[in-house]
Amino acid sequence: MRFTTKITASIALAVASFASVNTYAETIRVALGTQDTTINCSTGGLLIRELKLLEKYLPHEGKYKDATYDIQWKNFTSGAPLTNEMVAGKLDFGAMADFPGSFNGVAHEAAGKHSIFLSVLSGSIKGSGNxxxxxxxxxxxxxxxxxxxxxxxxxxxxxxxxxxxxxxxxxxxxxxxxxxxxxxxxxxxxxxxxxxxxxxxxxxxxxxxxxxxxxxxxxxxxxxxNAPTFHGTLVDAAYAEKYPEIVVAYLRAALEADRLIAAEPEKYSELIEKVTGIDAEVNYLFHGPLGLQTRDLTWKPEYRQALATAIDTLKLLKKTDQGLNIEKFINDKYIREAFKQSDLDYKKSLANYAQLPLNAKDAITGKPITDFKHVAQIWVRGEPLVRHYASFKDAVKVLKELESEGKDIRAIYAQASDSGIKLLANQAWFVESAQGQVDAFLLKEQAEAFAKSNSGTVRDFSSIRL
The missing domain is CATH 3.40.190.10 (Periplasmic binding protein-like II)
Structure with a gap:
């Protein structure tokens, strides 16, 4: 009798062990909602999809040894309908901004479910982008x-x-x-x-x-x-609890997409245009060096605060009368693990607030650019790389020469002297000093204030070219 009991127990243990090893011997859905035209979501959606980066990192060992994956992508133009499909159980992941992201959390709670804000993708602690x-x-x-x-x-x-x-x-x-x-x-x-x-x-x-x-x-x-804003990625909490390795795999794919576009912003700005129709010049404005926003997958305090502010705004708009536990809603354990598996330092990235650096030489002198306050860039159609200039005044001279040669200019960029944000130069205002120094500004009133205190002359783009 005792021998029979032991055999029965052994069989039960073996069956349990076998079931554990082969838990996912079936097709696992990975359904992702993205916003292709919202280009700040590109490293969490479009680039992962187009470059098949998710397939590269999905697990195929241990309990996933016999698993197959049904990867489903669905594109949206805004966050609200994406959230509706997540709540309905039609999507597992979703990429969106802080404001609709907070509504995502509230909507899940109202349905008796939970979502998790996994990571930031791109943003601005100052608020640029909106x-x-x-x-x-x-x-x-x-x-x-x-x-x-x-x-x-x-x-x-x-x-x-x-x-x-x-x-x-x-x-x-x-x-x-x-x-x-x-x-x-x-x-x-x-x-x-x-x-x-x-x-x-x-x-x-x-x-x-x-x-x-x-x-x-x-x-x-x-x-x-001066209100921080960001785009990031959410996941259904029950899905993350069941498939944590898949969540980490997705985030590793996002990290690689981020690395690729940082290394070759022109190339991938062109790819984004090809898929979405959003002008490559605008994609570069955001994703290129010294860009309008920073791509950042870490949970900086400012982005946590942005979510809290978004919840307050939802209450103001009477979209919800309930709060949301931000500390529970944001769960950074998955992104930290993705950093670790990618041999990246999360703490170092968390402390880094810098724009994507510009490591370039002046297209005229060949000398490294070290002062970025007056830097200018010109993108000539047909050229794979953007040209860089240490002086906006020098860039304007080159612009005239290029146009006289019949070159098609895709864009000329300037850096705002006050805020440091990247500008489309043909939309900017400028102040020229008596010494010939040129400073760029987004608004006429900003240029006028600077000119008054620095004895300069306000010019628009047309007059600064003369």
Whole structure:
């Protein structure tokens, strides 16, 4: 009897062991929602998909030895419908900004579920990326002139949160001093072209894309609100608990995508344009050296605060009456493990706030560029790499020569002297000193203030070229 019991126990243990080893001897779904045109999500979606990086890192050992994967990608133009499909159980991962991301967490809680904010993908602790534009022919030069006017914005987006904070900073009454209407980016573009809207607030990349296409001017950058903003990736909490190795594999793929675009920003800006139609020049504006935002997968305190602010804004908009435990919602154990497996130092990256560095030589002198305050860049169509110049004044001289040779100029970039953000030079304002030094600014009023205190002359792009 005792012998029989031992045999039965041994068989049970063997069966349990066999079941454990072969737990995932079936097809595992990996369903990912991304926003291709929201280019700050590219390292968490588009590039991973197009370069098949997820397949490279998905586990095939241990309990995943016999697993096969059903990788499903679905593209969205905003975060709200993506969240709906996550809550409905149709997606496992989703990439979106802080504001819709906070709503993702609230929506899951309301459905008796949970989601986890895994990592940041790209962002700005100053708030750059969101912005306000007006029609190209508008006389409006700054947000202060929008009182009493109608401003459109994609509702429940991160730019909506930025707009509300900007209006609050002006001391305006939200119900009396401005009229805010809902308008998606694709509709806003047509409205701006035909002057059917007085101003439009939007998220990455539309506050730069519309001006780059010539039918709008940027009059406000999110950095003026000094409110951190970011895009990142979420996962269904139950999925992460069941398949933690898959979550880490996804994040390792995101880390590789980040490394690739940092090394060759022009190449991958072209790829993003090919897939999305978003101009490569605008992709480079964000993802290239000294870019408008930094690609950053670590949970900096400022990004944690951005989520808390987003929750407060949701309450203000009466989208929710409940809070969200940020410390529980953000779970950095997966991204820390992905860093470790990729031989990267998470703590070092967490402490790094620098823009992607510019390691380049001046295209005229051949000397390394060391002062980045007045740097300029020119992208000539047909050339695979952007040209770099230590002096904006020198770049303008070269620009004239290139145009006289019949070269097609894709873009010329400048760095704002006050905020340090990257600018499309043909949309910027400049101050020229008596010594010939040229400083760039986003807004005319910023240039005028600098000129007054530095005895300079304010010029627009047309006059600075003369």
């Amino acid at each position: 912005g306000i534009v007006v029609p190209a022919a508008s006389q409006v030069q700054s947000i202060t002139e929008l009182k009493g006017k109608t401003i459109s914005v994609p509702f429940a987006s991160t730019s909506h949160g930025m707009l509300l904070r900007a209006i609050k900073a002006q001391g305006w009454d939200l119900d009396k001093d401005v009229k805010i209407i809902a308008q998606a980016p694709e509709i806003a573009g047509s409205a701006l072209k035909s002057n059917r809207i007085e101003a439009h607030a939007d998220f990455v990349p539309f506050a730069e894309l519309f001006p780059n296409r010539g039918f709008a001017r940027k009059i406000y950058d999110g950095s003026q609100a």
